[in-house]
Amino acid sequence: MIHYLLQTVAFQLFFLMVYDLFLKKETFFNWNRLYLWATPLLACVIPFIRIERLGKVMPQEYVVMLPEVIVGPGTDRVGEAEVVAAVPLWQWILFAGMVLSLVLFAVKITRIFRLRRRGRIIRKQTHEEVVLPDSNTAFSFFRSIYLGDRVYRKNHRHIIAHELVHIRQKHTVDLLFFELLRVLFWFNPLVYVFQGRMAELHEFIADAKTTGPDKRESYSLLLQEVFKTEKISFVNPFFKSSLIKKRIIMLQKAKSRKIWQFKYLVLVPLVLGMLVYSSCEREEAVPSTEEVSIAEQVRRLKSAIAEKDNMTEEEIEQLMDLNEMVIIGYGGKAGTPLEDKYPALESPSSGPGVPFGEVEQVPVFPGCENADNPRECFQEKMREHIRKHFRYPEQAQKENIQGRVAIMFTIDTGGNITDIRKRGPSPYLENEAVRIIEKLPVMAPGRSGGKVVNVPFSIPITFRLQSGIDTEQTKSRSGVKKSEDRGKVFSxxxxxxxxxYVYGVVRDSDGNNIPGVNISVRGTERGTITDFDGNYKIGARRGETLRVSYIGLDDVEFKVGDHNNYKVVM
Structure with missing residues (x-):
């Protein structure tokens, strides 16, 4: 929000500089009036405008939510989140200033009505005159002309004619518009400058409409009567000392030549530059909202992999994240925080192979011989195998050890499982992951180019301990300890x-950060999981709904508001 306010002030400054340098001294009064109306609004609107062709177009971001296989009890209940906003100090100051400005505006309106009640109202066909006792003021407000009785007793015909121009052209609306901007942007001095420019332009317009062929009479009228006037920012006073000299100078000025109207074309490159800036500024950060199916995203990923001759170890590890199994252990205390600094993977001994993602014919898992999609069948059978054979190591539960074990193995040309490599936080977890993989059956080998080939495959397995849940509680969550903050979101x-983007952390009711929590944008395929410290970052815009789900706890949903950081307590 601060960035938006700074942009608005900067754009208004540029527009005001153009007016003062090129347009202020010209006699195109109606054009200038339109300029002073439109440019402050443009400055407020342009930061929201995004034109893709003008901006720096970034590659589209695809965050694919692959199904997470979790062994343990689950639930589909969704808890409505109670969002508790922590409003920063600067926002309190901003709102307090708005309230104070609104109060001052109400005071000014009250002064107008008090003057009206004091005065004697004379109704005319096109307007009404309010004669104020013991006063020499003169100003207009909507259809009312306020005149002091001392002015009214004199020859006030020229004053009435002048104020009628203000009434016919609805100049009060202009000043009230800027008064509204002063309430919203009370901290911005440029709004006050714009209002002052508009007020003096009103006087130039009225003078131009009422001045006859002999301008000397108008000069003398302005010079001989410099009266006291009401200091109200949204009325049109006839006599204002600071404007007398400017009005006389403008009366003396010859009418501008029409060719000088081309000066308004300066707006074109100025507005275009602002649009380019605002488009580039956001396009670098906004995630794509294009609806792309998971199948299409996987196809594109396969194409990108196929174009690479060799893959680095880091790239292979990144691909491992696309197939993650999560194993939940119950009965222990909250596990120690997961660390991301594990031993490096051992080097393979079977030689190079064709990655699973690009092999022409994937290895055939027993039971997938007649499957329409052998690749998907392979992955599903792999998940079923892990569900069937997993056993959380007892020693790991006693020592409260949890973490992710990265497993990579090769299905060789004979269909056997070889070269099992692992990386994890503890030998207990590593050995259990290896035990599960070693139980895989012999498969039909993969083929590429008409030949049988070695096919490397990777799958991370996350071992996670659930805190404080006994055997009965695994059947029902009714026994899970509740807290006042459970289900709340603090923004x-x-x-x-x-x-x-939206940032945040997910914690349980005891204040422990929860890794591996699924965060998704409802109605889209954008999603992520919390890292080892429970932190997350996801592309989401204001008004979209985030869903937070974790095994054994109620799901939480909340809408993204003006803030960008959300702490979720589950």
Missing amino acids: SRQPGGEAG
Whole structure:
């Protein structure tokens, strides 16, 4: 929000500089009036406009939510989140200033009505005159002309004619518009400058409409009567000392030549530059909202893999994240925080092979011989195998050990499982993961180019301990300890966060960060999981709904608001 306010002020400054340098001294009064109306609004609107062709188009971001296989009790209940906003101090100051400005505006309106009640109202066909006792003021407000009785007793015909121009052209609406901007942007001095420019332009318009062929009479009228006037920012006073000199100068000025209207074309490159800036500024951060199926995203990923001759170890590890099994252990205390600094994977001994993602004919898992899609069947059978054979190591539960074990193995040309490599936080978990993989059956080998080939395959297995849940509680969550904060979402502003993204952390009711929590944007395929410290980052915009789900706990849903940081307590 701060960035938006700074942009608005900067754009208004540029528009005001153009007016003062090129347009202010011209006699195109109606054009200038339109300019002063439109440019402050443009400055407020342009930051929201995004034109893809003008912006720096970034590659589309695809976050694929693959199904997570979790061994343990589950539930489909969704808890409505109660969002508790932590409003920063600067927002309190901003709102307090708005309230104060609104109060001052109400005071000014009250002054107008008090003057009206004091005065004697004379109704005319096109307007009404309010004669104020013991006063020499003169100004107009909507259809009312306020005149002091001392002015009214004199020859006030020229004053009435002048104020009628204000009434016919609805100049009060212009000033009230800027008064509204002053309430919303009370901290912005440029709004006050714009209102002042509009007020003096009103006087130029009225003078131009009422001045006859002999301008000397108008000069003398302005010079001989410099009266006191009401200091109200949204009325049109006839006599204002600071404007007298400017009005006389403008009366002396010859009418501008029509060719100078081309000066308004300066707006074109100025607005275009602002649009380019605002488009580039957001396009670098906003995730794509294009609806792309998972199948299409997988196809594109396969194409990208096929174009690479060799894959680095880091790229292979990144691909391992696309097939993750999560194993839940119950009965222990909350596990120790997961670490991301595990031993490096051992090097394979079977030689190079064709990655599973690009092999022409994937290895055939027993039971997939007649499957329409052998690749998907292979992955499903792999998940079923892990569900069937997993056993959380007892020693790991006693020592409260949990973490992710990265497993890579090769299905060789004979269909056997070889070269099992692992990386995990504990030998207990590593050995259990290896035990599960060693139980895989012999398969029909993969083929590529008409030959049998070695096919490397990877799958991360996450071992996670659930805190404080006994055997009975695994059957029902009714026994899970509740807390006042459970199901709540605490929102705040994260300084320096990228626009178009939401950050946060997921914790349990005891204050422990929860890794591996699924975060998804409802109605889209965008999703992520929390890292080892329970932190997450996901592309989401204001108004979209985030769903937070974790095994053994009620799901939480909340809408993204003006803040970009959300702490979820499950």
